[in-house]
Structures are given as structure tokens and as C-alpha cells.
Amino acid sequence: MIKLTENRKEIFNIIKSSKKPISAKVIQSKIKDKLDCSTVYRTLEFLTKKQIINSVSFKGKSFYYYGTGGHFLFCKECGEIIAFDQCIIGDLESKIEDKFNYKITNHVLYFQGYCSKCYAAYQKKHGGQEL
Known part of the structure; x- marks a missing residue:
């Protein structure tokens, strides 16, 4: 069993209550008793390594x-990041598992593109002109 300190619990609860992925900076701004940046990053690293939370990088930044x-x-x-619940790749996972003799335990799926506002501005x- 993993012991979560009060700081870890608070950071976990901030992430859990968010409807979409959030940055460390946003997480730090929501903490009641302000923690320094390094403590927030160490906590995020710990929670990620213990597979309590997940992380994703957009634009590699x-x-x-x-x-x-x-x-x-x-x-x-x-x-802008929009999270959605519909998992459309269940059948694909099964095919990949069969083809590569592999057991998939998790996946991340994200599409990059332009929101309606940015696409309209581009056009x-x-x-x-289409992209």
C-alpha cells in the first residue's frame, strides 16, 4: 500500500477533479497552502511513477x-485541450494484442488539429483555404 502525504493527496485530488489534463503550474496555483515548484514537481513525478496519475506531453514542451x-x-x-470519454479503439487493442502477442494495459489517444475558433481564423x- 502506498502512503500518501497530505500534499500528495491534495495534488492527486486536484488532478482527479479536473475534467482535462492540467499543467504543474495550474496545479500549483490551486494548492491551498502554497508549495514551492520543486515540491510540486517531485510529487507529480512520484504519483506518475507509482501509476496513481498519468502524464502526456503536447508539442513536446x-x-x-x-x-x-x-x-x-x-x-x-x-x-486548448478537450478530454472525451468515448473509447473507440477497443477492437483495435484486441487486434494489436493478437498480432504482436502483447498484453495492453493502458493507452493514450490524442488528436492534434485546430479548434473551431483557430481554424476559422486560419481560413x-x-x-x-483548407489546411
């Missing part, structure tokens, strides 16, 4: 942390 469900839309322009700037 920063990590975002989330509890369960790894299905996201990510706008490459404004950075306006480029005379209605």
Missing part, C-alpha cells in the same frame, strides 16, 4: 497530468 481516461483533442494553435487569414 510541457507535461499535463490527468487521472483516468487518456482521450484528448489538442489545438495546435491555442493549446480568414488564408482566404478560405
